[in-house]
Amino acid sequence: NPFADLTGANPTSIISVVIFAAFLGVAALKLLKDDVPKGERVLTAIDTLQSWVMKLVRLVMQLTPYGVLALMTKVVAGSNLQDIIKLGSFVVASYLGLLIMFAVHGILLGINGVSPLKYFRKVWPVLTFAFPSRS
Numbered sequence: 001n002p003f004a005d006l007t008g009a010n011p012t013s014i015i016s017v018v019i020f021a022a023f024l025g026v027a028a029l030k031l032l033k034d035d036v037p038k039g040e041r042v043l044t045a046i047d048t049l050q051s052w053v054m055k056l057v058r059l060v061m062q063l064t065p066y067g068v069l070a071l072m073t074k075v076v077a078g079s080n081l082q083d084i085i086k087l088g089s090f091v092v093a094s095y096l097g098l099l100i101m102f103a104v105h106g107i108l109l110g111i112n113g114v115s116p117l118k119y120f121r122k123v124w125p126v127l128t129f130a131f132p133s134r135s
Helices: 013-034 036-077 081-111 116-133
Strands: none
Touching: 013 036, 081 116
16 A cells, blocks of 8 residues: 555555656656647646645745744753753864865865865855755
8 A cells, every 4th residue: 555655654665655656657658658638737737746845845944944943942941051052062063073074075076186176166056955954
């Protein structure tokens, strides 16, 4: 039952969902080949659904900072100063570790003949999305 597997109840749920999605894709392609108008309507519906879901994702991402602020406010209100200082030092250590990682990465790129400056300029848009969203 692919719908039960969508809940993630079984350890093999992901495999079942991927296989079911592959069958849906093959069926959509066969429909497009056999009956072009119906196949195009299916593809239009899928495209519309994808656009709708992406609008929802963007809305959630725009509202996420407010949720994080609310959660942080709750944690700070229930914490003493010593805990907040420990958390701050953890954040500083995390960013220091990231800087060290980027330095090592740049050195390895340079050793292999790739310009680190050029590389980091090209990946900057991806990094600016990945770090805040933790993706």
